[in-house]
Amino acid sequence: MQLNIGDTIEVTAHETDMFGQGVAKYHDLVVFVKGLIKDEKALVTIRALKKHFAEATIKKILIQTSTRRTLPSRLGSLDLYHLRDEDQNNWQTQITANHFSRKLGYNGPIEPIISSQLTLNYRNKVVYHVLPKPLLTLGMYEAEPIQLTEVHTFILNSHAIQRCVAKLQQQTVEIDPEIFKHVVLRSNEKEQVLMTLVATQKTFTGLDLLVEKIKTFKEVVGLTLNIKPNEKTILGNESYLLFGKNEIQFDFGRLKLKLSDQSFMQVNRDVMLKTYDYIRKEIQGGIVIDCYSGIGSIGFYIGDLAKKVIMIENNQANIEAAHENKKYHQGHYEIIKGNAEKILPNLTGDILVVDPPRAGLHDSLLQVLNQKTFKKLIYLSCELSTLTRDLKVLQEAYDIEKLVPVRMFPQTTSIETLVILKNKNNQ
Numbered sequence: 001m002q003l004n005i006g007d008t009i010e011v012t013a014h015e016t017d018m019f020g021q022g023v024a025k026y027h028d029l030v031v032f033v034k035g036l037i038k039d040e041k042a043l044v045t046i047r048a049l050k051k052h053f054a055e056a057t058i059k060k061i062l063i064q065t066s067t068r069r070t071l072p073s074r075l076g077s078l079d080l081y082h083l084r085d086e087d088q089n090n091w092q093t094q095i096t097a098n099h100f101s102r103k104l105g106y107n108g109p110i111e112p113i114i115s116s117q118l119t120l121n122y123r124n125k126v127v128y129h130v131l132p133k134p135l136l137t138l139g140m141y142e143a144e145p146i147q148l149t150e151v152h153t154f155i156l157n158s159h160a161i162q163r164c165v166a167k168l169q170q171q172t173v174e175i176d177p178e179i180f181k182h183v184v185l186r187s188n189e190k191e192q193v194l195m196t197l198v199a200t201q202k203t204f205t206g207l208d209l210l211v212e213k214i215k216t217f218k219e220v221v222g223l224t225l226n227i228k229p230n231e232k233t234i235l236g237n238e239s240y241l242l243f244g245k246n247e248i249q250f251d252f253g254r255l256k257l258k259l260s261d262q263s264f265m266q267v268n269r270d271v272m273l274k275t276y277d278y279i280r281k282e283i284q285g286g287i288v289i290d291c292y293s294g295i296g297s298i299g300f301y302i303g304d305l306a307k308k309v310i311m312i313e314n315n316q317a318n319i320e321a322a323h324e325n326k327k328y329h330q331g332h333y334e335i336i337k338g339n340a341e342k343i344l345p346n347l348t349g350d351i352l353v354v355d356p357p358r359a360g361l362h363d364s365l366l367q368v369l370n371q372k373t374f375k376k377l378i379y380l381s382c383e384l385s386t387l388t389r390d391l392k393v394l395q396e397a398y399d400i401e402k403l404v405p406v407r408m409f410p411q412t413t414s415i416e417t418l419v420i421l422k423n424k425n426n427q
């Protein structure tokens with residue numbers, strides 16, 4: 001069966017995969033259709049052809065499932081918005097089960113997913129891109145084809161962030177989009193916003209006018225300029241204060257955090273706190289090592305239950321914030337700056353918490369963890385593939401005790417997972 005790009009065919013999806021694509025068969029060819037849901041039938045247009053598979057876009061849905069909320073979003077960052085919220089939870093649990101079974105041979109129980117009713121406007125940090133236009137225009141990436149498009153309302157924005165974006169979009173400011181690249185906004189419960197202009201240089205056309213205008217936004221408690229280090233990275237480690245303070249404060253009751261523009265914090269407050277409550281139940285005294293600790297949010301949340309918490313983090317801005325945050329929390333804390341793979345071999349503790357970036361754990365760290373006898377290992381991951389890669393190595397010394405999907409990023413295919421592991425020798 002000869003197919004060409006641009007042809008329209010009829011397919012039925014037998015699966016919704018981990019990228020939110022419907023997977024269908026057309027004769028011997030596997031066809032991936034962005035936004036098509038399992039059991040749906042559609043007319044689709046072929047947009048890419050490879051030897052064993054094709055990629056297609058929906059032309060018309062012929063049979064629609066009750067799990068569909070709407071048509072697929074054009075934005076790449078809303079790649080699961082078309083699925084109803086409860087079905088997104090089921091999707092994530094199923095993807096996690098399949099992945100663990102395929103990669104690790106794990107077919108054990110999966111705990112109920114940690115999620116929240118707040119599935120829109122949950123993001124306390126959002127990145128907008130500056131469009132290549134002479135007047136300031138903000139946007140995001142479209143999924144197909146991948147290109148920047150103007151975006152005013154983004155349904156995941158917190159309300160304070162949304163108000164600031166609306167005000168920014170109304171300004172008429174001549175800028176140089178070759179230099180001025182992104183606007184990053186963070187908001188807290190008091191509806192305060194820390195805004196960061198990201199550029200490749202310290203000055204650019206329109207900067208002074210923009211600062212004057214942003215000063216009038218009542219939400220903004222601080223405005224910084226951050227220097228973009230390279231094409232791929234958004235924020236670098238060079239920030240300049242333009243007005244206010246390079247600081248935003250969060251009060252989550254048990255947890256009080258001060259952040260700067262470069263600090264890491266989970267974007268979804270409700271789900272973050274529920275996940276940390278789950279982790280709390282796993283701590284009963286002893287020395288806890290919080291590896292990849294960022295500004296210390298996990299360590300400080302459980303610190304009152306531990307004999308001592310040792311944090312390891314390699315980013316200077318996060319380390320400084322962690323030292324500041326230490327003042328607001330009861331417990332014994334030691335904060336160490338450095339790479340986890342270098343520091344951890346010299347430490348001993350009872351429970352190890354790891355919350356690494358998407359790349360997962362460093363290879364040498366994995367070897368150390370198999371030799372060191374932590375009673376319990378708590379692994380919070382934002383990338384399923386590196387999580388299962390790491391667990392495959394850790395299976396030598398640890399058993400999976402609990403596998404918990406975490407719906408940290410509703411409306412998207414990003415997957416957060418919590419795994420509680422027990423040392424095989426401690427059972």
Ligand SMILES: C[S@@+](CC[C@H](N)C(=O)[O-])C[C@H]1O[C@@H](n2cnc3c(N)ncnc32)[C@H](O)[C@@H]1O
Nearest residue numbers: 264292293294297313314315339340355356357
């Ligand atoms: C996913 S964040 C987790 C932060 C923290 N657990 C939290 O939720 O606030 C990962 C953190 O690991 C840090 N990091 C990355 N590579 C590291 C390494 N090799 N050693 C120590 N920290 C590292 C990053 O700077 C970042 O703060």
